Amino acid sequence: MKKIMLLMLIMILGLQGCNSSSDGSDKIVKTTNPPEVHYIQPGDVADYIAKFKVYLLGLKLEFDGGESKIKYIEDNKSTDSIILLYDKGLAYMGYDFDNNRPLPSLTLLEGDTSDLANFNPTRSLVGVNMTLVGNPAISTYSGPVHDKLTGNIYPVNLYVNESLRTAGNSKLVINGTKATLSGTLGTSTYIQIQDMINTTSVDTLILSDISGSINDAINMHTGRLIRKAGLTTLIPKDGNVNSGGVDLFAAGVERVYQNGGKVGVHSWCCTADGKDAGQLSKDDKAHGAQLTYFREMLGAKKGPEFYFFTINAAPANKIHLMSVAEMVKYTLTTP
Incomplete structure (x- = not known):
């Protein structure tokens, strides 16, 4: 298969060469992937969690x-x-x-x-x-x-x-191959999900009643745990999932939405000068970490589109409840 693909690539390049002008005026445009941005570097997460656990003891x-x-x-x-x-x-x-x-x-x-x-x-x-x-x-x-x-x-x-407020108060209840997550997400949520992945056969994470995340920096790495483990994420018909909870929903390899569930998004807050994300220009560096995350979860095109939709849908102190059509548009779920 690799050899066939290579031959096809050579043929395509040959055809492009035949159609190009002979004066050398055509220039090859190089495209580069956007740089990865993280609040906490992936290689530093283990150390961050270890220090958090020490702080908890205090x-x-x-x-x-x-x-x-x-x-x-x-x-x-x-x-x-x-x-x-x-x-x-x-x-x-x-x-x-x-x-x-x-x-x-x-x-x-x-x-x-x-x-x-x-x-x-x-x-x-x-x-x-x-x-x-x-x-x-x-x-x-x-x-x-x-x-x-x-x-x-x-x-x-x-x-x-x-560590007090960044811990959150999330609750994870495991029942066979399914686990139900509720509460406010934080650093403790990362530990709960990590322990669950390492010690159980859970394949579906049900997002029940989630107000949001109190620590977005680690919440994005919690999403990466979910994606790497190949978990399905599910919002049930009586679910009420907001903000950082939607970020975790996006991390599912398969994402299941049951009609009736509430899915709320809004802008994050705030930059050093008190602005929320929706007030920033699209090229502001403050978007970097979230754009990196959503590219990973929803793809190079839909990821950024979904992110900018969320921060413009409602200010930080309000919530926009997504319609099924909006979820389908940004590939959070299928029709």
């Missing part, structure tokens, strides 16, 4: 003589806080989202967290004159918390670092 809450691991739940911009899960309940850690920095406030709410949607605290402890030491990457909240019911005061120390 996340903890010291309270009332005990120590508890903490886990990111969600951002709560209405209260300027990040909600964390700890052994006895939820912690509301002060955070300035506009300036991306921690605030010296802390509230502990004790209670049963098995059903967070209906969480009903049985005890409330509010920080008094909390101190904050460190920087956005590594911070310690220290001070007393006041029990509003008894009036008692307890010392508390909360240790957080950059």
Whole structure:
């Protein structure tokens, strides 16, 4: 087959030579592939994950003589806080989202967290004159918390670092050859998918209820794990998949969409000067990593077309729900 193809290539080149002018004025135009751009270089991912795991070990809450691991739940911009899960309940850690920095406030709410949607605290402890030491990457909240019911005061120390929010809160449930992914995607998602690929026979990843990604840099490498493993991605009829979740859907070798599922896209945010991607020119270098990713997943033509569609479909603070026709147009799914 290779020899036949070579002969055909020689014949084609010969025909082109016969049709070319003899004065040598025709010039051969060389085409080059666009350069690959990555937030995290592929060769550095293993080291990035190893360091992340070390940082995770430093996340903890010291309270009332005990120590508890903490886990990111969600951002709560209405209260300027990040909600964390700890052994006895939820912690509301002060955070300035506009300036991306921690605030010296802390509230502990004790209670049963098995059903967070209906969480009903049985005890409330509010920080008094909390101190904050460190920087956005590594911070310690220290001070007393006041029990509003008894009036008692307890010392508390909360240790957080950059792994807290970049971890996400994704949940992966494996059932035979299928696995269902939900939540906010982050660095922990990469670890979950990697472990799943290495230890199970899962061939289909169901994307259930995904709000998006909190760490796009690693999320694109999570997509590469999915593609390399040859997984099928599926959005079920009751699925609600947005932003970075759509990026993972695009990574499936086969992509299955069931009518009724919601597929939401929007622009990412933000550049150093506060612009979201849709406000940038098409040749802005800030598009580089996403263009590299979508070329890999959807091809040299459809990949960039789909990417620019997403960032112009809705600003960063809104969502555009894709129609089936739009998904077919950009080859996310077939008719």
